[in-house]
Amino acid sequence: MTDTAALAPAAPAAGAAARLEHLPVTVFAIVMGLAGTSLAWQRATRTGHVTPAVGTGLAWLAAGVLAVVASAYLTKVVRHLPAVRAEWRHPVKLAFVPTATISLVILAAAFLDTAPTFSAVLWWVGAPAQLVLTLDVLRTWIGDPRFTLDHVHPAWFIPVVGNLVVPLAGVAHGPRQMSWFFFSVGLVYWLALLPIVLGRLVLGGALPGRLSPTLAVLVAPPALAALAWVRLGGTFGDAPSQILLDVTLFQLLLLATQAPALVRLPFAISGWAYTFPLAAAASAFFGAGAAGLGAGFTWLGATVLAVLSLVVAGLGARTLLAVRRGELCLPDPAPPIPVARTSADGRTDTDLET
Template identity: 30%
Template sequence: MQTITAVQKQKSIGSVQFLPVNLFASVMGISGLALAWRQASKLFGAPLVIADMIGIIAVLAFIILSIAYISKWVLYPQKVKAEFVHPIMGNFFGTITIAILLLSSVIGTYSHIVGQVVWVIGTVTTLVLCFIIVTRLLNGNIEHGHAVPAWLIPGVGTLDIAVAGGSMPFPWAHEVNLISLAIGGVVALIFLTMILSRLIHHAPMHSGLTPSMLIMIAPFEVGFLGYVNFEQRIDQFASILYYFGLFLFIVLFFKVFKKSIPFGASWWGVSFPLAALSNAALQYAMFVNSWLLIAVSAVILVVLNIALIVLFIRTLKALFNGNLLKG
């Protein structure tokens, strides 16, 4: 009877071989939410316990997903290989390395040493992955239809090195942050141009990829955070990055958030650019100290919380009804 029950449970939930790598974007979004609430504690006096609880959820989510995906790698290596070499899905492996970088900021609040170790791991893996993805693209024969916002993830990931490592005490951290900003900034600019050209001149993307359009605001908001952390000040260039990212978010909001788009793991792609926007808005509002910008940051934080709560609930529902891990 126990064997039959286990088989039925496996059939109802699905198989780990169908675990999508882009689900790691959830860790990015939840980590970003924890960091946003830490900023909100400075601006609005919000209790720090909120950020602490969300940070714990982010760490647990990463551990659970890592165990599950390593199991997939061990049991179904060909599935992982096929996902990695895929011209679109392969870019989502950047969500793993970026999640590690963001978790270094979450963990670093409680243990500087552990946070620094995690940051080093995230930095090395992010730079290596960016090298692999860019090298692969330069091999040529890339179809126009494969130029999608997911291309930005490995490039934006290098910007997150400076976001999480702006205060690292290592003597070489300054140059690593600088090279990361250089790589991320230029790669994001080139890829964004190609992606916009594809979106403007070719057929619309598959509806399942529509939520990933919000990733296009990430280079500007993550760039803002990385640049500010590196320079330790907000200047006019930083302001331009923030404001254009905010404008692009407003434009894309009405294209992405539609009931007609079916739910899937790809919806988590909206979480981390939205979290980056929220952190940037809070930080910029504290700098300018304008009631309007403070109100804007509050609205974005509310939108981020609602989005992640809905995504979390719908993901659990999809998991237990067997839709998340099915072929």
């Protein structure tokens, strides 16, 4: 992630190799956004008013960005392993680590019809890796005493809800029970985390500015659950889908009430957090419209897709500018980490350690 400090020009002495140490794992959110937008445009194609070239082109663009981003991050792993370990154990940044594996399974869904073999390769690499990272993140949340309610933010949904993406291509590439497994984990843990995240948002004070875009992540779980449910044999007209679609719409309306404040935030890579949830919502609405639930859902899908496309275009242009200016890989001041300390008389204080 970046913040307002990242908008300052890079120091001349900082070369590409030095900046690589600060490449944030959140760059994989760009791939998630582009691949999700590809899926939304593919859904729009089924209305008969959109050329399939848009969705296909976005899928290949996302694959190209993944190749660049993955190569750069793997180079960081080789050259700056301590920095990677620190990022993967940071109380705030840890939640973004599974964006790497989620990118693979989203792309697998995006290529399911146009390049099924490539889709299968992406899925068989991404799905097991997603399980490993989900277990690792949950193990760390449970076992690391540094984690407190102050560190909770909506991106905490990413590690577990990413499992809901797996069935989108999984029903075509693997045993059906595997897709049910990932769906079950994603759904139950979303519902388990929901009161924790809402409690943090309501009672824990405002999110830091660079984490505010993660409010959009609240839209993704019900939309993805609806899409996965249908892939597993449900229909958009049954009760579970109706509930999930309505919750998706409510979360979009709630996000819209935050829009005036969110649009004033300075650019940060975390802004890509808007894109994939909007894409999931558009895909779910288009699916509901195509299933005969009414033209209103199709119009909802088209509206969300239009907003999504504008957001992706704006973020894409601003990200390219950040890369050209050397803003992408600058040190990111870490939020304070509360550390519990016990005094001699047995009382516990919470000091702030960065």
